[in-house]
Amino acid sequence: MEHELTLMAVHAHPDDEVLGTGGLLARCAAEGVRTVLVTCTNGEQGDDAGGVKPGEPGHDAAVVARRRIAELHESAAHLGIDVVELLGYQDSGMVGWDANEAPEAFANVPLEESAGKLAALMERYRPQVVVTYDEDGGYGHPDHVQAHRIAVAAADSTDIPDKLYYTAMPRSGIKQMSEYITEAGIEIDFDPPEDFGTPDELITSRVDVSSYVEAKVKALRAHASQGENIFLLRLPEEVQFMAFSTESFVRQRTRVEVPAKEDDLFSGLR
Numbered sequence: 001m002e003h004e005l006t007l008m009a010v011h012a013h014p015d016d017e018v019l020g021t022g023g024l025l026a027r028c029a030a031e032g033v034r035t036v037l038v039t040c041t042n043g044e045q046g047d048d049a050g051g052v053k054p055g056e057p058g059h060d061a062a063v064v065a066r067r068r069i070a071e072l073h074e075s076a077a078h079l080g081i082d083v084v085e086l087l088g089y090q091d092s093g094m095v096g097w098d099a100n101e102a103p104e105a106f107a108n109v110p111l112e113e114s115a116g117k118l119a120a121l122m123e124r125y126r127p128q129v130v131v132t133y134d135e136d137g138g139y140g141h142p143d144h145v146q147a148h149r150i151a152v153a154a155a156d157s158t159d160i161p162d163k164l165y166y167t168a169m170p171r172s173g174i175k176q177m178s179e180y181i182t183e184a185g186i187e188i189d190f191d192p193p194e195d196f197g198t199p200d201e202l203i204t205s206r207v208d209v210s211s212y213v214e215a216k217v218k219a220l221r222a223h224a225s226q227g228e229n230i231f232l233l234r235l236p237e238e239v240q241f242m243a244f245s246t247e248s249f250v251r252q253r254t255r256v257e258v259p260a261k262e263d264d265l266f267s268g269l270r
Helices: 022-030 061-079 113-125 141-157 171-183 210-222 224-230 237-244
Strands: 006-011 034-041 081-087 129-132 163-168 205-208 244-253
Touching: 006 022, 006 113, 006 141, 022 034, 022 061, 022 129, 022 205, 022 210, 022 244, 034 061, 034 113, 034 141, 061 210, 061 224, 081 113, 129 141, 141 163, 141 210, 171 237, 210 224, 210 237
Parallel strands: 006 034, 006 129, 034 081, 129 163
Antiparallel strands: 163 244, 205 244
């Protein structure tokens, strides 16, 4: 099948593809846009079988990586993703973990090396639209920050993408969901700080992905080994729909004319 348009999403770990961009990937795939997912690390610092954490007895990083990559491919199938590219770097772990210090950890790999690998993929697939995290990686995770850095560097060096977007979680949506959970008496640990998420006035693009909520939930469930960490799967269906039916982005750059507020990341390109 000949694709005129290509979307590339650059993510840090297996499972990151679902929450912020799963609906976008599924919708684009359904609309005939070629979807390319680049996952930078193998997720070694995730949970092992039985919820065994990194550093605990019985945690086998190699086994975790193999399991998580298999889960990634299952997730991608649910979302209809055309191509999954693995950069294969080692998971750096959360801020303050011992894994941060490993020289081979993704966050410590020289930018020119990792950005060069991504640039080669941009040359191969020629995406008009690239999506990744903001400068803080959404919440400061070292691998998310590095994924942001290499995506921007590769976009700059190749000058291929017409549009570059950062994923966003609107503060109003976070507040709405928090209030709903409290009012409904749902017993779950969800108490984000007031400044968590992206200020609504900065969001340029909101994409309706309500038709793909079921696909997103299936994709999240595919990452079963990390299920303990995905609290949204423990929420009632109506809350999941509230959280999953719209995906938001901040347009960082464009070289085509677009409306100030978009409902389609390919506006100006179709």
